[in-house]
Amino acid sequence: MLRAEDNELLTRTGPLTGMGQLFRRFWLPVLLSEELPQPDCPPVRLQVMGEKLLAFRDTSNRVGLIEPHCAHRGANLFWGRNEQNGIRCAFHGWKYDFQGRCLEMPTVPKNEAYEKLRGEARLKSYPTQEAGGYVWAYMGPAEHMPPLPEFEFMKLPRANTFVSKKLQQCNWAQACEGALDTAHFSFLHMSVGEDDDDDRAMKIMNQSEAAASGDKNRVRWMKNDGMPRFSITEHEAGLLMGAARTADNDDLYWRLSQFMMPSHALAPSTFPGENYHGQTFVPIDDELCWIYTYTWNPERPLTNMERERFSKGHTVHANVDKNYVPIRNRENDYLIDRDEQKHVSFTGITGVSEQDACVQDSQGFIADRTREMLGPTDLGIVRFRRMILEQTKALLNKGQEPPAAGKPESYMIRAGGTVAHSSKPLAEVMTLRFGNPIGRAQPTPAQH
Template sequence: MSPEDNALLTQTGPGTPMGALMREYWIPAFMPDEVKAGGAPLRLRLLGENFLAFRSPDGSLGVVDHRCAHRCASLFYGRNEEGGIRCVYHGWKFDRTGQCIEMPSEPPETDYKDKVKIRALPVAERYGVAWVYMGTRAEPPALPHFDWDEVEAGQPLTVTFMMRECNWLQALEGDIDTCHVGFLHLGAATPDQFEEGSINYYRQMRENLAPKYEALETDYGTMYCAYRPAGDNLYHRIGQFALPFWTMAPSEPLDHIRARAWVPLDDHHAMLVTIGGPRTGATTLTKAGKPIPGTTSPINFLPNTTDWLGRFRIDANPRNDHLISREAQSTQSYSGIEAIPVQDQAVTESMGPVVDRTMEHLGTSDRMIVLTRRRLKWAATALRDDGVVPPGVDNPACYHNVRAGYALLPPEQDWLDFYNARRAVWSRGTAEPVDRKRRLAPAPA
């Protein structure tokens, strides 16, 4: 990859092509209970910009530029009052639309509050998340939902946040790289740890570390299937990428509903936001009834602070080498790092704040990553050069009936036919099938 393309894909601040792309979509920004009615405001960094979220005493939610329009003091120190937030420097008060509603430092004859407004973002609370829209449209597009309504109809959604100290794209790419699971997460397992002849999510990964791959373009982004022998059948892992920053990993049976957003806070930090149903899938237990070392450990979070980057950090981080145990690595676990998400975090953060992709040597196991990069580049440059609205912005229905997961199929059965048949069931026959021949992003010259 050229340095120019790497910059295009990774930089999301104001005025960048990828930043403009992401601002076309609703962004999952924070947990609604992070701001209490009449309570302290929340420092919020998104796409390299700094905002302030606050909930007025009446419960209404606002997200505004953190700077007062008078002398640019931070409204983080402001008073959360009925109807808005008041700067403590000179008393100017702003409502949740950003409009200045009081200017007490000016006498009546020079009061001009009606002409002063700070930037405010549209905000919505849905699916256990507070969303913001950072784009230029007067009327924001519809929210995506990945069939979360179906989960909500029967049980509460599970929502989690976790910050990662690296660029959003290298964090996301780890989630669409299924090959690493057999090494980083399951390297300590051996097939003989499982019941002989059993069909097990973890057994099949270790029996064949180099599966075959297929990656396809879709209306919403890209998808892949990695498949390998499992007895007389083939074990398939089907995963998804949806624009601009969503992934769905095959860690559950195929019908499961869970999506993950890799939201750039700035170019060196990302927030992983997971929304979906509770885990019900594969176990990490062996035939001895014991978990594979390192796969089931709890994740410990540091207390949140009021810093711009002080939310949802884990205790295992680059400053303590992610708590790696060399003794455990040499005697019982493959990585020496506890918990699967921490293992992912360690390797992607080890690449540095923004990985230099000019140093890469890619193989067939990287098909999905290559295709996803191409899809992102096409969408960002098409918006920049020709004003092409990115996929999913005006067609949120394309996110419906999109699932990831694993499936065991006979060798003669086409995995895509199986997936499309399942999708027809999920959609009650209304979903358009994924077509192998469809090409949405032009191939590079």
């Protein structure tokens, strides 16, 4: 549980809040590149951590991220013309470039005051970069701007990756905690009944990578052991979280996830050769967030069939409409099928992503953490909160910058699953699975 003031600190991300300042020390994805498909295409309205913004791709393929209201009389530049390396206000034709600089003021006489006025008409803007299929933005102080984090999926050919986004109708922190709470798989994502060979049960289970791989052992181990034992290691980017379940003989089934500052989580399911998955939680405001979701395979391009499945909602990817809103959502009770819940799946809701969204949303728009009863399987969440709150307080009270922001190479890590003898501690299990005690990704042929 958290004290009320810590819950506030954890969940509020506006520009004047502590967590808002911490988040603004990091690059964050703010759009899919495909939302701005070509130079001079229509601009896009967006909101990030409570700030309303406008994004546009200019003639030279640069992405501008600027405050949306024209300096003249405040018309919204969303209605403007995106033309010749700038966006021109629809009201009286003032024009701005991708850094918010005013280029032209056609209603102002070109006398000696013109240039001064033009300088003052500059709009707030944030730097952007494109990588891995996302537009990333840095919204913090210029003097602290770090390099872009080096996620493995951003270094691979696009053929090896699939990226998406989905709306989540709750605060960013409980969505992020849902990804770090790997104990829930034994319940939330399970089939019910004794017979996993039942066609309908397998259909439900196939939405998860473990079952899609055809490895029924993993499903059985998760089903039989709902109380995984957690081992946690702090590293430069964040936290490695190992959850060990009883497997066969003297073995443990390990699900190894990663948290990276400030709001990235890598999924724990992947066995060697399978696809890797990660998610980044970006607050829209304090009651909504975007989840940017990425899948990658370091060894081969993804197949068309895999892309097709992900785009319709599979594992961490949701089935979304053209606005990236999940088809099964808060408003329609996630299209729960109570008969299916009785006989087939634990939730009666189709889709791993949608099952996650349902329970996380159901904690409230902002979960009340003062009334929780945490136990040993919540250790990952406890450590996540401790790390991010400590770093927020250090930034606020001592001016200490979050260390991970300045270490982009520390984001080149993997998460996944493995089976190991019960005598082996986490670091050894990681070395066996990834060749490295914290899961640092080794260069692969595809990267050369």
